[in-house]
Amino acid sequence: MHKEANEVLLEIKGLFKKYDDMTVLDDVNLSINKGEVVVILGPSGCGKSTLLRCLNGLEKIQGGDIRYRNKSLVDKDVNWQEIRQHIGMVFQNYELFSHMTVIENILLGPVKVQKRDKNEVMEQANQLLDRVGLLDRKDSYPRQLSGGQKQRIAIVRALCMNPEIMLFDEVTASLDPEMVREVLDVILGLAKQGMTMLIVTHELSFARAVADKIVFIDKGKICEISDPDEFFTHPKTERAQHFLNKFQY
Amino acid sequence: MQNLGINVFLKGRNMIRLFEGLMVTARIALIAIIIGSLLGIVLGVVWTSKSKWIRSVCRIYLEMFRIIPILVWLFIMYFGVTTVLNIDLSGEFVSIIVFTLWGAAEMGDIVRGALESLPKHQIESGKAIGLSFWGLYRYILIPQAVRRMLPGAINLATRMVKTTSLVVLIGVIDVIKVGQQIIETSRIEVPTASFWVYGFLFILYFVICYPLSVLSRRLENKWNG
Numbered sequence: 001m002h003k004e005a006n007e008v009l010l011e012i013k014g015l016f017k018k019y020d021d022m023t024v025l026d027d028v029n030l031s032i033n034k035g036e037v038v039v040i041l042g043p044s045g046c047g048k049s050t051l052l053r054c055l056n057g058l059e060k061i062q063g064g065d066i067r068y069r070n071k072s073l074v075d076k077d078v079n080w081q082e083i084r085q086h087i088g089m090v091f092q093n094y095e096l097f098s099h100m101t102v103i104e105n106i107l108l109g110p111v112k113v114q115k116r117d118k119n120e121v122m123e124q125a126n127q128l129l130d131r132v133g134l135l136d137r138k139d140s141y142p143r144q145l146s147g148g149q150k151q152r153i154a155i156v157r158a159l160c161m162n163p164e165i166m167l168f169d170e171v172t173a174s175l176d177p178e179m180v181r182e183v184l185d186v187i188l189g190l191a192k193q194g195m196t197m198l199i200v201t202h203e204l205s206f207a208r209a210v211a212d213k214i215v216f217i218d219k220g221k222i223c224e225i226s227d228p229d230e231f232f233t234h235p236k237t238e239r240a241q242h243f244l245n246k247f248q249y
Numbered sequence: 250m251q252n253l254g255i256n257v258f259l260k261g262r263n264m265i266r267l268f269e270g271l272m273v274t275a276r277i278a279l280i281a282i283i284i285g286s287l288l289g290i291v292l293g294v295v296w297t298s299k300s301k302w303i304r305s306v307c308r309i310y311l312e313m314f315r316i317i318p319i320l321v322w323l324f325i326m327y328f329g330v331t332t333v334l335n336i337d338l339s340g341e342f343v344s345i346i347v348f349t350l351w352g353a354a355e356m357g358d359i360v361r362g363a364l365e366s367l368p369k370h371q372i373e374s375g376k377a378i379g380l381s382f383w384g385l386y387r388y389i390l391i392p393q394a395v396r397r398m399l400p401g402a403i404n405l406a407t408r409m410v411k412t413t414s415l416v417v418l419i420g421v422i423d424v425i426k427v428g429q430q431i432i433e434t435s436r437i438e439v440p441t442a443s444f445w446v447y448g449f450l451f452i453l454y455f456v457i458c459y460p461l462s463v464l465s466r467r468l469e470n471k472w473n474g
């Protein structure tokens with residue numbers, strides 16, 4: 001959607017990741033420009049979640065380099081608490097903090113971690129909640145919300161930290177079908193505003209609509225990086241062809 | 250005479266004696282609950298260790314109190330241990346020891362359960378908004394663990410209060426023993442004394458334990474609901 005100045009925000013070079021003896025990511029190279037929306041597709045177990053988790057320091061990597069604004073994230077002295085404020089992440093299982101209300105969930109990071117002024121954050125939170133249509137639920141507890149509502153709150157919680165990049169890992173995968181739409185719409189809205197995003201999803205039509213670039217991974221390797229229209233009409237590799245066929249009945 | 254049965258409480262020092270008995274019961278329960286809980290928290294944290302050996306020792310310790318009745322523990326400690334070691338311990342002291350060890354075992358299990366039941370995702374979400382190690386404990390893990398263990402801990406406290414009624418069997422003059430003595434001495438003058446005294450004890454235990462059990466149910470509904 002947005003093809004802005006080619007300022008590289010995140011660069012992954014020769015990334016290598018193993019669990020015990022099993023190689024999960026093998027020589028992954030990818031760069032993400034500011035304002036770019038990159039969608040990662042691939043069969044289950046190919047390493048999509050692992051890739052996102054590495055970018056957010058939730059997994060240690062065994063080789064290669066990850067650079068954020070040209071600063072390496074594999075140095076020993078990387079301050080992940082600091083980096084994670086710039087690289088937000090939303091997970092599949094909409095984990096809101098169960099003992100806090102919606103607004104407390106949202107304020108925790110900005111106020112306690114970023115030490116921002118509470119009133120200022122509150123104002124931003126209200127705007128974001130309004131945008132996802134949940135302003136009236138700000139004093140609810142997570143257990144009082146539907147899956148789709150929780151996932152939208154989780155997105156707001158991440159956004160309120162003012163991240164520069166957002167990582168989404170199958171955020172609609174555990175939702176009932178009728179709630180998928182409301183969450184995808186929020187992400188589409190972010191894309192329109194020029195948010196830089198790395199999205200893992202199994203919703204192919206959404207992927208096609210939102211992506212500037214499709215990355216197809218199989219067995220821990222990037223097989224193909226394509227323009228979305230090209231990927232869905234003329235996939236370059238046989239594996240991608242095979243993957244797309246599985247979604248057609 | 251019938252309508253004067255309640256006067257049994259006003260005769261002589263009966264009221265004061267009941268109160269003294271109550272203090273003995275309360276002392277045993279309170280000390281055991283407080284020290285037992287503190288030891289239990291330490292035990293519970295140690296219990297979450299990855300070492301199989303440490304986990305087994307903790308488990309065996311708990312099972313010893315689950316399998317062997319508390320009454321038997323009281324007898325072992327009061328008659329057995331004091332004879333073997335040739336020391337003289339008061340019944341009240343032995344009671345406090347046994348109840349504290351038991352409370353620690355059960356509390357340890359409750360704390361272990363609470364810590365282990367916290368979902369891993371909550372930790373990762375906390376990290377994802379930039380919380381530090383201590384921030385995670387302070388804002389996420391401790392508040393959630395306390396919520397999970399409080400209903401169980403209150404329940405344990407009421408069980409301990411009720412079980413103190415066994416200490417009379419190793420010679421401790423607790424509130425129940427005092428009650429029995431009052432019934433004995435007033436049997437001729439006040440034939441209905443047992444009704445009044447046991448009724449009083451019933452209400453006494455109820456007044457202590459019921460609010461606790463209501464509180465634990467409320468918290469459970471509020472937090473798990």
Ligand SMILES: Nc1ncnc2c1ncn2[C@@H]1O[C@H](COP(=O)(O)OP(=O)(O)OP(=O)(O)O)[C@@H](O)[C@H]1O
Nearest residue numbers: 019020024042043044045046047048049050051170
């Ligand atoms: N903590 C772990 N320990 C060991 N192996 C793991 C661990 N996490 C993931 N794996 C393995 O790594 C591989 C990649 O997992 P990953 O979760 O990244 O796949 P995915 O592409 O996200 O799959 P899905 O579409 O099902 O979410 C899988 O084979 C998985 O079994």
Ligand SMILES: [Mg+2]
Nearest residue numbers: 048049050170
């Ligand atoms: Mg995954």
